Structures are given as structure tokens and as C-alpha cells.
Amino acid sequence: MLEEFEDGGGLRLLLSGGEPLLYPYFWQLNDLLPAFDIRVVLLTNGTLLDRRSAALLNVHEVQASLDGLEESHDRLRGPGAFRRALAGLEAARAAGLTVSVASTVNALNVDDFEALAEIVAELDVWQWTIDVPAVAGAMVANPELAAPLDRAAAALDLAMPAGNHGDNEGQLCGAHMAAVMPDGAVVKCGLFGDIRGGTLERGLRDAWRALPHRSLDGLGEPCRSCLHLEECRGGCRYRGGGLDSPDPDPVQCHRYGVLHTCTKEVVG
Ligand code: SF4
Structure with a gap:
């Protein structure tokens, strides 16, 4: 797969899970990575990373999840998880790797983000991505964890793009990913x-x-005439109602302050 990915001009490989460091063959996979001219990012909860294991990683970037401040993060992920995630990030940095943070907004942490922004700024990360999880997977069985959209969308504006250079790869999911x-x-x-x-x-x-590859052509109104279309690109298609749905992503609509009747659908 890696050979085909590199030959096809693939640029960035995200190793995710679950928790990729629990994958029984992770370290064998890790041994293969230096042979490829691909940027490799490890998406991890950070809890299994220490200085010894971080020094062995053949990745360019470690992105750890911080889902709120310590209390809300640990309520979701278990006691001690927050501090272990911070320690994992520090271990990655000590190993000379680029470090980033990813956060998702939920009902437990929706009020944490201003304070979390200060922690992330001190960590001096390459990138801080913030997302509002779609109501899928474990969220379906725990709908009370979904944050109110208007408050969740406000947290999105605190994200720090890669290198803080204000780049925007566009939000239209699936255009360049599988x-x-x-x-x-x-x-x-x-x-x-x-x-x-x-x-x-x-x-x-x-x-x-x-795979079906969507373009902006699949979007309908109000996206087509939206002032934010170029940057937002219709947002997440799952949240927008499906891959073939012409409807907007309500989270992005809240984020940009564009309100539609469909926004009532998503959370709560
Ligand atoms: S803000 Fe809403 S209406 Fe505008 S492009 Fe994004 S999803 Fe479509």
C-alpha cells in the first residue's frame, strides 16, 4: 500500500485508530516508513508514548488528542489520561518530532476551549485542529455528549492552522483523502x-x-450562493446529510453565522 501511495503522488499518511500504538504490528510498520518519501503523522491519545518509544518513531509529526481541560478529558478518556497525553507530547518533542493537538467539542468540554487555548499556546504546537464530532459511532448511544451547536461552533474559531500561517485546505471532505x-x-x-x-x-x-469524488457541483442551495463557499466548501458531507446530499453542514453554518432551517437537525 505504501509503495502504491508513494508512486501515486500521495503526500500525507495519517496513522490512526482506535489507538495506533495498540496495533500489534505497529513497530513493524514503523520500521518500513523511512523507505518512503511521505509525510507521516501519528494520531494518538499520547498515553503510550515515553521518551524511549518516541525516539524509535519513524514519523514526522505526533498529533495527540486533548479533549478539553484535565477534568473533562479524563471523564471521557479515563483518570490520568490528560497528564499522560501531555507527557506523550513532551516525549515526542524531545525526540525531535513536530507535535500537534487535536480536540473535539462535546457537552463536557464546550466551556473549556478558551482555557485550553492557553495550554495549547504554551505547548507551542505546529497545529491545533478542533472539530465537532458527527453524531455517529459511540455518540449515537450517548447523545447527551453532543454540545449545543452554537457554542460548539464558537470553539472552532480557536483552532490554529498548520504553522499558524493561516492555510486552509478547504473543508470539502473526501476531495483528496481516503x-x-x-x-x-x-x-x-x-x-x-x-x-x-x-x-x-x-x-x-x-x-x-x-471511490466517488465529490466536487462543489454536488452542493445545492444555500451553499451555492453562500459567501463562505470558497473557504467552507460545504463542510463535512456526513454532517450535511450524506455524500450525495446537496445540503449544508450545520456546524459550518453556525461557525460562519449562516443560519438555515436545516441546522436544527444535527444536535439535540
Ligand atoms: S457556511 Fe453553510 S451554507 Fe455556507 S458553504 Fe458552508 S455549509 Fe454551505
């Missing part, structure tokens, strides 16, 4: 796990070609 699932299926992303291009046995390139 995910490989544990069974080898090549899919649009974890949320659209049922939209498969094929499996790795078929080959990454063929599977990529077989």
Missing part, C-alpha cells in the same frame, strides 16, 4: 465506511479511482 480500514477496505473516511472503492488486494490506485 481511509484504509482494518479489513483492508479503501473507503471515503471512517464515517462513510460503507462507501468502498475496493480492498487493498485490488490495489490502492484502483480503489481510489472507484
Whole structure:
């Protein structure tokens, strides 16, 4: 897969999970990485990283999850998880790796973000990504964890883009990304796990070609005439109602202050 990805001009490999450091073959995979001219980012909860393991990593960037301040992070992820995540980030930095933080907004942490911004600023990270999780997976069984959209959307503005240079890759999901699932299926992303291009046995390139690739043309009103279309690009298609849905992403609409009747759908 890595050979095909590199040959096809692939740029960035995100190693995620679950928790990728629990993958039984992680360190064998890690040994393969230096042979490829690909930027590799490890998305981790940070709790399994210490100075010894971080020094062995063949990745360029470690992105750890901080889901709020210590209390709310630990309520979600277990006692001690917040401090262990910070220690993991420090271990990665000591190993000379770029460090980043990823946060998701939920009902437990929605009021934490101003204070969390100060912690993240002190950490001097390359990037801080903030997202509002779609109501999927564990969130379906725990709907009380969904934050009110208007407050959640306000937190998104605190995110720090890569290198703080204000870049914006656009929000239209799936335009340039695919995910490989544990069974080898090549899919649009974890949320659209049922939209498969094929499996790795078929080959990454063929599977990529077989995936539906959306453009802005698939969006309807109000996105088409939205002042923020170029930057927002319709947002997340899962939150927008599906890959073929022309509807806007309510989270992005709240973020940009563009209100539509459809925004009542998403949370609560
Ligand atoms: S802000 Fe809303 S209406 Fe505007 S482009 Fe984004 S999703 Fe579409």
C-alpha cells in the first residue's frame, strides 16, 4: 500500500485508530516508513508514548488528542489520561518530532476551549485542529455528549492552522483523502465506511479511482450562493446529510453565522 501511495503522488499518511500504538504490528510498520518519501503523522491519545518509544518513531509529526481541560478529558478518556497525553507530547518533542493537538467539542468540554487555548499556546504546537464530532459511532448511544451547536461552533474559531500561517485546505471532505480500514477496505473516511472503492488486494490506485469524488457541483442551495463557499466548501458531507446530499453542514453554518432551517437537525 505504501509503495502504491508513494508512486501515486500521495503526500500525507495519517496513522490512526482506535489507538495506533495498540496495533500489534505497529513497530513493524514503523520500521518500513523511512523507505518512503511521505509525510507521516501519528494520531494518538499520547498515553503510550515515553521518551524511549518516541525516539524509535519513524514519523514526522505526533498529533495527540486533548479533549478539553484535565477534568473533562479524563471523564471521557479515563483518570490520568490528560497528564499522560501531555507527557506523550513532551516525549515526542524531545525526540525531535513536530507535535500537534487535536480536540473535539462535546457537552463536557464546550466551556473549556478558551482555557485550553492557553495550554495549547504554551505547548507551542505546529497545529491545533478542533472539530465537532458527527453524531455517529459511540455518540449515537450517548447523545447527551453532543454540545449545543452554537457554542460548539464558537470553539472552532480557536483552532490554529498548520504553522499558524493561516492555510486552509478547504473543508470539502473526501476531495483528496481516503481511509484504509482494518479489513483492508479503501473507503471515503471512517464515517462513510460503507462507501468502498475496493480492498487493498485490488490495489490502492484502483480503489481510489472507484471511490466517488465529490466536487462543489454536488452542493445545492444555500451553499451555492453562500459567501463562505470558497473557504467552507460545504463542510463535512456526513454532517450535511450524506455524500450525495446537496445540503449544508450545520456546524459550518453556525461557525460562519449562516443560519438555515436545516441546522436544527444535527444536535439535540
Ligand atoms: S457556511 Fe453553510 S451554507 Fe455556507 S458553504 Fe458552508 S455549509 Fe454551505
